[in-house]
Amino acid sequence: MKRGGTAVGSRLIVPEDSWRRIGGMGGRGQLKTPASESSGSGGTFMSAKLSSKEQKKLEKLDRMRHSMAHVMAAGVLKLFPDAKIAIGPPIENGFYYDFDLPRKLTPEDLPVIEGYMAEVIKEDNPFEKQVISRDEALKFFAGQDYKVELINDLPEDVELSFYKMGDFTDLCRGPHVESTGRLNHQGFKLLSIAGAYWRGDEKRPMLQRIYGTAWGDPKQLKAHLEHLEELEKRDHRKLGKELDLFSLQEKAGPGLVYWHPKGARIRVAIEDFWRQEHYKNGYEMVFTPHVGKSWLWETSGHLDFYAESMYPNMVMDKADYYAKPMNCPFHVMIYNNGKYSYRDLPLRWAELGTVYRYERSGTLHGLMRVRGFTQDDAHLICTPDQMQEEIREVLRFSLFMLRSFGFEEIAAYLSTMPEKAVGEPERWDAAQASLKEAIEAEGLDYDIDEGGGAFYGPKIDLKVKDALGRSWQLSTIQFDFNLPDRFDMTFTDSDGAEKRPYMIHRALLGSLERFFGVLIENYGGAFPVWLSPVQVVVIPVAATFDDYAKEVVKEMRLKGIRVQADLGNDRLNHKIRYHQTQKVPYMLVVGEREQESRSVNVRIRTGEKSDLPLDEAVKMILKKLEEKDLP
RNA sequence: GCCAAAGUAGCUCAGGGGUAGAGCAACGCUCUCGUAAAGCGUAGGUCGUGAGUUCGAAUCUCACCUUUGGCUCCA
Incomplete structure (x- = not known):
């Protein structure tokens, strides 16, 4: 494999997760993500550092997204009047709602639901709050098992409230926007369908969750969708293939990494x-060592508390060994x-x-x-x-x-x-x-x-x-x-x-x-020079200059630069395009002029070009290496 | 593990019960070329694996494997 193509697709980017401890042991239950992780839009880094103005903006967005979740539930109920509804909170950049539906959702359902949602928004239904007694609430939601469970699980002293919007009423603490007219019918998009356990518990029923994103206006929505596209372009799995950095191979075992020469x-x-x-x-x-006898893991306690995260034992000479x-x-x-x-x-x-x-x-x-x-x-x-x-x-x-x-x-x-x-x-x-x-x-x-x-x-x-x-x-x-x-x-x-x-x-x-x-x-695969797998490619404009190109390579390699010449039969333009897609920091184009003056024409990954004497170019690149800088 | 979707050439994908397709990459030849794709040709596939249905399966069924999106952001 040498030259990869491009890929297009559409999927959500996974929020950062992989929380790895390095020491000790214990079950997964002990893993804790830091507080203040999940709130806010655009990925708040330190929620505590938000100004009150930003805080207010976020609250407004949250309220809007929460209302959007209700609107979506209303839309889904139009499609499936018998749907059982679970919960639908606002989340970072959007909202979701969990449903128990008579059939599996397909991606084709999403535009239909979006259509219903736009209608609901245009109807400009007010959100009306009403405080309600526990009995009334239970009566209202008879048959809605999830809502009943929620109501029963709420502490005695909590005031229950309903929010009514058009003909959709939901148990909800609020707050909401005044009416659906406040929502932008071009400011949201349903993104994906996913399975989700009721209350995140794998012993409970699997519900169907619809994720959506919602913004104050179409411009912000567009910006967000573009951001998602950018994330996709930078997806390490995609770039890993395109730049030939690594692979994971099903035949040889999932989750095990092969580092290719460039990686x-x-x-x-x-x-x-x-x-x-x-x-x-x-x-x-x-x-x-990579393995150790069970004594080690008994003593450390791993076999008591961590066994289910360990590869199973290997038996040798009647002793149990475990991969660490x-x-x-x-x-x-x-x-x-x-x-x-x-x-x-x-x-x-x-x-x-x-x-x-x-x-x-x-x-x-x-x-x-x-x-x-x-x-x-x-x-x-x-x-x-x-x-x-x-x-x-x-x-x-x-x-x-x-x-x-x-x-x-x-x-x-x-x-x-x-x-x-x-x-x-x-x-x-x-x-x-x-x-x-x-x-x-x-x-x-x-x-x-x-x-x-x-x-x-x-x-x-x-x-x-x-x-x-x-x-x-x-x-x-x-x-x-x-x-x-x-x-x-x-x-x-x-x-x-x-x-x-x-x-x-x-x-x-x-x-x-x-x-x-x-x-x-x-x-995005465009590494700083010191990390780039290939730092320099020398490209002769014609085969006549191959020898000079080789000389340039030799000189730079002696200085510790990762350099190669592209002496293939392809056109100059073709080579440049290829190495550009490979995000090589420097391309050195050499022809008659350069050979005569013992110089190179440096083409930086950014598109900048300059003529430099060979030794100057070497110096410049070594400096970038030393400074761990981008080209 | 669970739910859903997907797996066709090295890559990106089309096709879909009756001889397996494209572009790029690879290889060969021609052109000897100055900053993001020269032209022509050749080769390349157990259509994820295994079973089943069928005269016939890449296509339909089932099982398994792997990948992808999710699975404690609480009314």
């Missing part, structure tokens, strides 16, 4: 930088293989460790959620005295790494002690205080998720905002009060006593696979 070039660039910076920051590298879902027990094994004193600490051990986790088939998603991935993992083992300094340093290091990859907007989330937790409260307090202190020292915006930490320790997560305004959780710094106990880790303190060290897990980029996916989408 591997990028990964190696990332890893080289990563190792170099870790050594500069006082880390040591370790390498640990986390690196931490192995790092602990290295620690416990020796004896350390306070003089040896802190230890900072890093590993690009590949782990395997069973993810449910329906949750796999390109590089973003996979079953085998490489964490840029490290464990810090230190004395209580060193803890604060270690946290501050690791946070500083995280920010440096993220910024090196072009992410400038970074926010922190601090998750604190949950109800069920291991470790003494004093240790939690000390750890939380040091996390908070470090965040403040770096001047980061942050939110606190009270009680949102894992049972084994508090943590800081860092989220970055990408070029399209989406936020991605990448770094995580987590205390672990569990493994040191379970593995009985100790160090000898200055008073000769054996004491328990602090252990901190951390991943800066998260997983290389996911980080790669984020990078691809952030740059």
